[in-house]
Amino acid sequence: MTSETLPDSGTIRDRNSDKSALVKAGLKRRYAAERRFRAYGVAGILFGLGCILLLFYTIGSNAIPAFTQTMLRLDITLDPQDIDPDAISTANYRKIVRQPVRALFPEVTSRRDKRALAAMLSPGAAYAVRQMVIDDPSLIGKRISILVPLSDDIDQLNKGAIKASSDETERRVSNKQIAWFERLQDFGLVETVFNTTLFTAGDSREPELAGIWGAVVGSFFTMIVTLALAFPIGVASAVYLEEFAPKNKWTQVIEVNINNLAAVPSIVFGLLGLAVYINFFGLPRSAPLVGGMVLALMTLPTIIIAGRAALKAVPPSIRDAARGLGASPLQVTTHHVLPLAMPGILTGTIIGMAQALGETAPLLMIGMVAFIVDIPGGVTDPATVMPVQIYLWSDAPERAFVERTSAAIAVLLGFLILMNTLAVFLRKKFERKW
């Protein structure tokens, strides 16, 4: 066999140069393929990063207008005839705020036009005056100057989202209203101010009166409940499974179970909450308490998995050293292992909480989608949370809600970025190589 298959050394040299030529001939094509492949990889990454940028740009550019609000400066005479000092809160403030506007446009006489003119004011204008009078009844009989919100359509017109040049039938503001608005601007009565309502008010049907504060507080209460439940239980589970549990079938079942739980769709947790917490235990719907309990179950696997990884990273030598000094197993864990693993556990917890903060679907199941105007005062008050508020607003037909939705998203993303930065910071600061 050898003598047949092995060519003598002369042909080897020929075959070598042959081969060399063959290899060289293919090189150009192969390097082109190499460059193409690399380019695909870069394209993949750029696509991903591009999506992030586009997303942030869309949200950002839509959100910016929401931070300002178009207001009208009104001089109002609080006539004691209109406001009965004994029934301040029930006076007809709508009429009171409309009068000075009508006075500016004496030529408007027809009923329809008068109504259209009044519609340029937000219902919030009357509330603002009412609040002012309730706060200080001595104002009655005096002349006051107050900034009141204009309706969302006028606000959109002022910000350019509704264009005066477009066809009248296609916009929500009539030509007459545009003309009046321009007159108001000429009078110097229109002011664009920072939109404090957005950050201090609860939800409202009127975009110009709607704010995210109610949702922020709701989210806060929900997160408190989630943290109070998920953190101790998660850490305890992680400690037990990593430090004390015998390695048997049962602990294996728990492990597999936790891994699978981490991948169960969030909406299923919502169904669990609806069936168990609300229907079985009769807990109140729409309450941060129930929302927090549902989210705690969702966050638990994240905390347990992160906690176990952090505990595993503590070297056995620490445990041996403590044991050698006569510490009981629980003392070894609580005095030495757990403190060393805490930064890792906290990082995992923060990431879990960030996920919970952005979660929407399970909260829809337990009724946190209700339209709630009041700012919740406790964990059992009806409330909504930021992502659900975003969902609700995104469904609203008014153009002005689009920018408010974006602003709410920007605030939510701000919180998430803050939390994740904190997690990264913790990891970097306490990262330790054993």
Next chain:
Amino acid sequence: MSLSLILGTLSILTAIGFYMGRSRALVSADGDSHRLHSRPHYYGYYVAIWCGLPSIMFFGLWLAFEPNIVTSLLIDSLPAAQQQLGDAELGLLLNDIRNLARGDVTSREAGPELMAAAGYYNSLLQTSKLVLAAIAATLAVAGITFARTRIVPEMRARNFVEKVTMAALVVCSTIAILTTIGIVISLLFESIRFFQKVSPIDFLFGLEWSPQTALRKDQVGATGLFGAVPLLAGTMFISLIAMCVAAPVGLLAAIYMSEYASPRVRAWVKPALEILAGIPTVVYGFFAALTVAPFLRGTGADLGVDISSESALAAGAVMGIMIIPFVSSLSDDVIRAVPQSLREGSYGLGATQSETIKQVIIPAALPGIVGSLLLAVSRAIGETMIVVMAAGLAAKLTINPFEAVTTVTVQIVTLLVGDQEFDSAKTLAAFALGLMLFCVTLVLNVIALTVVNKYREQYD
């Protein structure tokens, strides 16, 4: 008496118990802590446990069962005629009584009967709170008294405390199991009730989905149609579109990050891509509905294609963007787990980098990559908000990506959000869908995790 007041009192009692236990231990040892079996604070914990544990557990149990007990007492007090009402109407009536008791608006005229019921309800709640406070406080005080008498220097307080702590750890670690059991039981239970109304065959193989039960019994189609096939098909279709975006982008990114990128580039790009996984899904839903869908519709109109504003394409594409990091991060890990020796073997033969990747690395990493893709599919199937906001409601069997389809999760949300009547097939159907969703994703996850683990072992 407010609940937080009761809880606060219990906490204070527990703290008092701790100090009493500790000082008692020191007294019993004549102030010489070395004569004690355990360090003094363990005796404090000992008393605190006896004081706090029973009373707070009682507190929790009472709260858990109070609403049901109070409600049944309330129903018993109602006139017989109202007790005979159907579940739905009775529920409405109870709701009104509760609202009235709280001083909120009610859906009906508040007659004297209703007022009386509301008053009775309020007094029940009041009594309940008082009884709770009394029993819990008694338990706490009894605990302290009992535990204090047990303290002698020889008592092994530390061992007791550690045993209780250990038991608490065990209980905590079973919560994860209980959650799973809770999910399975609640889904199964409600699903069985659903299948008593609608045959499972119709549900699993029916081609029509229109759960709108009629308001009056005599209307046409009063029962609604519950064929889940169009929903499943829609879910799979949108997931497929999502994977068409996520799989190539995610894999290419993973390959570039693990094989080409310098450590510095990698350290920036990997977390940057993972931002995509950290953005709440409701934001993607908004993005899909606000930007992507109108863009596709506009492009379609320019090209003369009619694209629905709730097209499967828009929802699927945005969902695909969301799951890019699920594919890229896991695949990146998997590719990096391929032993360096295989790369060197290939380079040693004169292969270029891309040849090595395509012909050696990818085949070697294939099981792991398949696992990561399966996990991503399971994500896509269970994803809710994007489809709720960007996909349609009408159940349609189609393979046209420009049309609107609906998904299992969208239907669960539509069935359960808003006013619901319990026991109606419509509400229960949501749980049957949930069960189906849970099973499908569970199977996918188990397969994926097994594949990935097997793969990891192979190269360990």
Next chain:
Amino acid sequence: MQAANTVLIEEAEPATHTNAPPKVSARDVCVYYGDKQALFDVDLDIHAHQVTALIGPSGCGKSTFLRCLNRMNDTIDICRVEGRIVIDDEDIYARHVDVVHLRARVGMVFQKPNPFPKSIYDNVAYGPRIHGLASGKDELDDIVETSLRRAGLWDEVKDRAAEPGTGLSGGQQQRLCIARAIAVQPEVILMDEPCSALDPIATARIEELIDELREQFTIVIVTHSMQQAARVSQKTAFFHLGVLVEEGDTEQIFTTPKDDRTQAYITGRIG
């Protein structure tokens, strides 16, 4: 005893080749990993159709030097090579030299058998395929068969060439890797401790194979076993702490080393 036999035959041979120009010649080769210098001014000639063994204690730089010969060090980012390495009058670190082409000429066999997770056939066919060496299926079959025969593996695997290469035994896997390397018909084959993961019987089989391959290829082998170096090589180079201490005919190195360190190493005092 087979090995002893081999050594006997080889004793006569080295003289016939030493006068021809060297196949590979290294001059002033320095290698740095980041700031750390791993090799110091190595000068070494490697002659065609001989087996050159690189020996030395672990960490002495012998593998580093070997990996310079087909520029495998290029895959390590922080690694920097200085000096000249010439193969057949061509400086392989010159700008115009293509690594892919170079590696097709200088093949490599690694310490741990590393068959690709593919069939036995595809493992061997991998090199010829990527380089486009076979013009058709028949020719590829031919190359695979010839390579497997030369690696002495054909009879064991001819009926299961479609099975995965990872299913073979360790020794078979290593011979498969050798078959894979020679399927590209390189001029030089570098072997980095090819027997360190194998049992003695498999080792003997590979050593025999190395001796047969010498007919056609130039072989450089890194080994930590002095006995192995004595059995298979005609030339030996001894490395210590990144320095080439001594090189020469194997017999001379092992019987009358000139340097004390070599003496100390082969008698087991350092290493």
